[in-house]
Amino acid sequence: METFRVHILGCSSAMPTLKHHPACQVLNVRDKLFMIDCGEGAQTQLRRYGINFSRISAIFLSHLHGDHVFGLPGLISTFSMLGRTQSLHIYAPDDLGSVLGPWLDFFCPGLEFDVVCHQVNPATHSIVYEDRSLSVSTLPLSHRIACCGYRFDEKPLLPHIRRDMIDYLHIPTYAIQGIKEGAGWIDGEGKEWPSEALTRPAAPPRSYAYCSDTQYLPGLAALVKEVSLLYHEATFASTEALRARQTCHSTAAQAAQVARDAHARRLLIGHFSARYTDETPLLDEAKAVFPDTLLANEGLALDIE
Amino acid sequence: METFRVHILGCSSAMPTLKHHPACQVLNVRDKLFMIDCGEGAQTQLRRYGINFSRISAIFLSHLHGDHVFGLPGLISTFSMLGRTQSLHIYAPDDLGSVLGPWLDFFCPGLEFDVVCHQVNPATHSIVYEDRSLSVSTLPLSHRIACCGYRFDEKPLLPHIRRDMIDYLHIPTYAIQGIKEGAGWIDGEGKEWPSEALTRPAAPPRSYAYCSDTQYLPGLAALVKEVSLLYHEATFASTEALRARQTCHSTAAQAAQVARDAHARRLLIGHFSARYTDETPLLDEAKAVFPDTLLANEGLALDIE
Numbered sequence A, B: 001m002e003t004f005r006v007h008i009l010g011c012s013s014a015m016p017t018l019k020h021h022p023a024c025q026v027l028n029v030r031d032k033l034f035m036i037d038c039g040e041g042a043q044t045q046l047r048r049y050g051i052n053f054s055r056i057s058a059i060f061l062s063h064l065h066g067d068h069v070f071g072l073p074g075l076i077s078t079f080s081m082l083g084r085t086q087s088l089h090i091y092a093p094d095d096l097g098s099v100l101g102p103w104l105d106f107f108c109p110g111l112e113f114d115v116v117c118h119q120v121n122p123a124t125h126s127i128v129y130e131d132r133s134l135s136v137s138t139l140p141l142s143h144r145i146a147c148c149g150y151r152f153d154e155k156p157l158l159p160h161i162r163r164d165m166i167d168y169l170h171i172p173t174y175a176i177q178g179i180k181e182g183a184g185w186i187d188g189e190g191k192e193w194p195s196e197a198l199t200r201p202a203a204p205p206r207s208y209a210y211c212s213d214t215q216y217l218p219g220l221a222a223l224v225k226e227v228s229l230l231y232h233e234a235t236f237a238s239t240e241a242l243r244a245r246q247t248c249h250s251t252a253a254q255a256a257q258v259a260r261d262a263h264a265r266r267l268l269i270g271h272f273s274a275r276y277t278d279e280t281p282l283l284d285e286a287k288a289v290f291p292d293t294l295l296a297n298e299g300l301a302l303d304i305e
Helices: A042-048 A072-081 A096-107 A163-169 A173-180 A238-246 A252-262 A280-289 B042-048 B072-081 B096-107 B163-169 B173-180 B238-246 B252-262 B280-289
Strands: A004-010 A024-029 A032-038 A056-060 A088-092 A115-119 A127-130 A134-140 A148-154 A207-211 A229-233 A266-270 A293-295 A301-303 B004-010 B024-029 B032-038 B056-060 B088-092 B115-119 B127-130 B134-140 B148-154 B207-211 B229-233 B266-270 B293-295 B301-303
Touching: A004 A042, A004 A266, A024 A042, A024 A148, A032 A134, A042 A072, A072 A088, A072 A096, A088 A096, A088 A127, A096 A115, A096 B096, A229 A252, A238 A252, A252 A266, A252 A280, A266 A280, A280 A293, B004 B042, B004 B266, B024 B042, B024 B148, B032 B134, B042 B072, B072 B088, B072 B096, B088 B096, B088 B127, B096 B115, B134 B207, B229 B252, B238 B252, B252 B266, B252 B280, B266 B280, B280 B293
Parallel strands: A032 A056, A056 A088, A088 A115, A207 A229, A229 A266, A266 A293, B032 B056, B056 B088, B088 B115, B207 B229, B229 B266, B266 B293
Antiparallel strands: A004 A024, A004 A301, A024 A032, A127 A134, A134 A148, A148 A207, B004 B024, B004 B301, B024 B032, B127 B134, B134 B148, B148 B207
């Protein structure tokens, strides 16, 4: 099975603690790495968990609050020291270039790679990145400033060829790719075998949705429908529901409601307030609504199924 | 004895490792804290070593390379979240304000305290800060960009009053401060007792010099003469002397030469290249020139005598 795995490098909220680092994740899609948010210390966390700097091709930022961004200058400096030449693409729902550009000009003169800032529209659900194996779309969120989540959808894989049928019908190698792509085969007796009879379906495409920071948005469920893994912020427990509303954050129960309404396969909660030294109450609260819930933690590497 | 202590929070060179954090120290002078350099993760290191954020009154930056600066945005954000109102003074040998200001305007709007950037002249040895107990002066260094060290000089303490003499001569309380400040006392029989006969000298004032980053500067010894503790960068061993010269850094032996020529009391070396997983060779090399040498390490808290 091709890799589709999320690494949690930081899951604190704005005030970092000794237990949790600021927001940062890496999604590994067939060994191409996508960073999601880049809190202070991101580069140290990459090193701690043995993640290859050179495979990071793009960074998706949910919003431009410092705890999601302040790891960028150090990471970009280190990319430079490591001899990076490949362009770095950064997606953000605001004009990151106008604020990051002058810092890089000052602190990283003579960078040997381009840092390309893409301003995405946080108000729409639209595709902002695509390659052979993946498409990434924005998820409108509601926070104190422009903010969006991202949905990562694996592209459907071609079906597997059935070796037994190939042998039985003496199908030549040159025809196999076409059959995987849907063509039929006419045998020596003129009988037509459809593609489906000659292949086994590939595993269904996997998906990951990152939703942080946001207040509870009932409408979000429709956009993350049937996602394989939903990461949803759960800054507070329900006992702090008022504080959650005031600060445009979610409770663990609200995160679970989104997962339940979306029929997500699994839910991963994070972005914990520094007030919780033990997040078990947040987990229990979410599980009461959506049993298949996990707590994020630094170092967690989760294969998405 | 009043506190005069340095805490090492980071002593790596530009490439952070899992062993060492980027440059950052805190000098505690009678419970007023002065940060020296502010590499990425400074705020986490403060928390790790239980240093009180609110007592930090000023930050002295040696130069504006990222590994000495990138902790500032996160630290200032956290100061804000902790409700700081006291001005934060930052000294740097370049126009920090023009590059930090726009970042703070963007990421920390509505700060409830002033961040005051002072541009110091790195080419002169002159006092840039003074309070009741301390004066801080710049030390011209030679690096790839404008760079200076800082010398922290404790102001002389008043001598201690001799209780036995006070009792013997029946000296009233109101006269004691004057005697400590140098006045004599005439007893009932007209005999004059000089201040020195009525007091014991205070401990001699202590001093700390921070010299990083710099190539070997023989003339530096005169400016750090008889310093109680000299922190001098020792990025490389002598086997890498050429690389040290090319990158405007020092070897451990060169750091020790400065300490020896200055008749420093002790030497602390740091700013280690990431190539050294064990710094014992650097320590041995320095000790061969200046025996009273110590290795910096994160978490080291050293009382300066």
